[in-house]
Amino acid sequence: MTKKQKTNQLPRKTTKVKIRSILVVFLASAIIYLLIIATGVLIVLSDYNKLGYNYSKIDTSAIFPDTDNNSDTTSPSDIAEKVFKSETLENILKEIDDKRQTDESSSGSSTGNTTSTGGYPSTILSCTRSGNDLLVLVNKQYKLPSSYAPSDLVPISNSGIRTTKSGLYVRNIMISDLKNMADTMKSAGIDVAALSAYRSYSTQQATYDYWVAYNGGDTAAADTISARPGHSQHQLGTAVDFTSNEISDQLGQQFGNTSAGQWLAQHSWKYGFVLSFPSGWEQETGFSYEPWHYRYIGKDNASEWHASGMILELWLRTKN
Numbered sequence: 513m514t515k516k517q518k519t520n521q522l523p524r525k526t527t528k529v530k531i532r533s534i535l536v537v538f539l540a541s542a543i544i545y546l547l548i549i550a551t552g553v554l555i556v557l558s559d560y561n562k563l564g565y566n567y568s569k570i571d572t573s574a575i576f577p578d579t580d581n582n583s584d585t586t587s588p589s590d591i592a593e594k595v596f597k598s599e600t601l602e603n604i605l606k607e608i609d610d611k612r613q614t615d616e617s618s619s620g621s622s623t624g625n626t627t628s629t630g631g632y633p634s635t636i637l638s639c640t641r642s643g644n645d646l647l648v649l650v651n652k653q654y655k656l657p658s659s660y661a662p663s664d665l666v667p668i669s670n671s672g673i674r675t676t677k678s679g680l681y682v683r684n685i686m687i688s689d690l691k692n693m694a695d696t697m698k699s700a701g702i703d704v705a706a707l708s709a710y711r712s713y714s715t716q717q718a719t720y721d722y723w724v725a726y727n728g729g730d731t732a733a734a735d736t737i738s739a740r741p742g743h744s745q746h747q748l749g750t751a752v753d754f755t756s757n758e759i760s761d762q763l764g765q766q767f768g769n770t771s772a773g774q775w776l777a778q779h780s781w782k783y784g785f786v787l788s789f790p791s792g793w794e795q796e797t798g799f800s801y802e803p804w805h806y807r808y809i810g811k812d813n814a815s816e817w818h819a820s821g822m823i824l825e826l827w828l829r830t831k832n
């Protein structure tokens with residue numbers, strides 16, 4: 513008996529029913545599969561919208577576990593790992609906000625200089641001072657070594673300042689001055705909070721790589737929205753991004769109009785903190801106006817800086 517004959521012996525109805533049920537199962541699986549993919553796409557799209565337009569509503573602590581325990585037993589490498597995990601998303605969110613603001617204000621940017629705000633010089637040099645030195649110049653030309661990480665990182669909450677999230681670290685050397693400043697502001701009825709602090713070289717690398725990939729490998733586009741690793745003052749552990757409940761703890765240029773932003777611009781130097789990227793000096797600093805970003809250089813240095821009447825970038829160039 514041949515194979516064909518064997519098949520033909522099966523009742524026609526049974527064969528039809530079998531084929532039909534196989535088709536039904538196949539189609540049902542395909543539909544379920546497509547529904548799962550469509551749901552995934554919708555979730556990604558809705559998250560993307562949140563990132564771009566309403567990211568302050570995202571609770572990053574729900575994504576990353578609480579890393580801020582004030583324990584002194586944590587080793588520096590543990591801290592670096594925790595900071596890396598908790599800061600990567602935060603940093604990306606900040607850069608999205610920066611990019612949005614840059615896009616919004618790009619029509620008013622200054623011209624007449626060959627270097628754009630986002631550009632890097634062709635020659636990149638190593639920092640002339642150690643990363644531990646409060647006066648080290650770090651900018652788009654002077655780069656910190658990838659191996660540099662502060663050895664005295666502690667939770668910024670040790671200063672008593674309010675924070676918008678856990679897992680923020682700064683150098684212990686600035687805690688007491690930060691505490692005095694935060695206490696003074698509190699006494700004056702001004703709310704201030706820390707939103708971002710230390711970022712490791714790895715964090716900056718991951719963020720920069722993300723933006724290069726986001727821009728299809730276009731590094732020039734990535735440079736306008738993210739600092740290259742080694743070029744961020746946040747790697748020093750002495751830079752802090754501030755915010756206030758006056759602007760619902762968001763990060764943005766509106767901070768400059770809050771009482772906290774105005775108080776800091778006027779008084780923070782007395783506590784050792786200096787605004788790094790002032791308005792109108794974008795060509796010199798290489799960064800857009802960031803009223804929220806302060807760098808700690810110590811009280812004595814800040815007094816000398818204040819007397820000079822210069823912006824921090826140009827004053828530090830005279831020291832490096």
Ligand SMILES: [Zn+2]
Pocket residue numbers: 708746751752753804805806
């Ligand atoms: Zn900053």
